[in-house]
Amino acid sequence: MTDLSSALARWHAVIETGDVAGVRRLLAPDAVFRSPAVYAPQEGADLVAAYLTAAMSVLGDHFRYEREWVGADSAVLEFVSEVDGRELHGIDMITWDADGLISNFTVMVRPLSGLNALMPRMAQELARGPQPPAHP
Known part of the structure; x- marks a missing residue:
């Protein structure tokens, strides 16, 4: 069984420190990401990490x-x-597996004008590919 408080604390630490390299370590190999802007689920830890680190950069x-x-x-x-x-308001719905790794990550964003501002910025960031960590 997952120690959820520890798993959640690890997620918060990665976000608070901007540790983009740490995102990948928190993901199950078969993790799935569901975006408010992309129809199909994004599957696999590397792809999920790309979306999450792009979001960290864009939302800053x-x-x-x-x-x-x-x-x-x-x-x-x-x-x-x-x-x-x-301004954006949203929720991250996160599920962890038995090993304490993120298995599902779903994002919902409102209002539509905020989502419309977010989508092209995310596309640009994803096109850039993996970037070095923001904090040395």
Whole structure:
């Protein structure tokens, strides 16, 4: 059984420090990411890490978690951020496997104007590919 408090603490630490290299270490090999902007689920730890690290870059300093709801093996984390002057509100729905690794990560974002500002910025960041860690 997953020690959810430890798994959740590791996620928060990666986000708070901007440790993009640490994202990959938190993911199960068969992790799945569901984006508010992409129809098909993105499967596999490398692809999920690419989406999550791109989001970390795009949402940057404005990103903060405000509340969370925790279940036996999952959590819903409410966040706010800003992209190109558009305020975003959203949730990250995260599920961990028995080893404490993220197996599913679903993002929902509102309002539509914020999502519309986010989508091209994410596309640009994903096109750039993996970047070196922001913090040496």
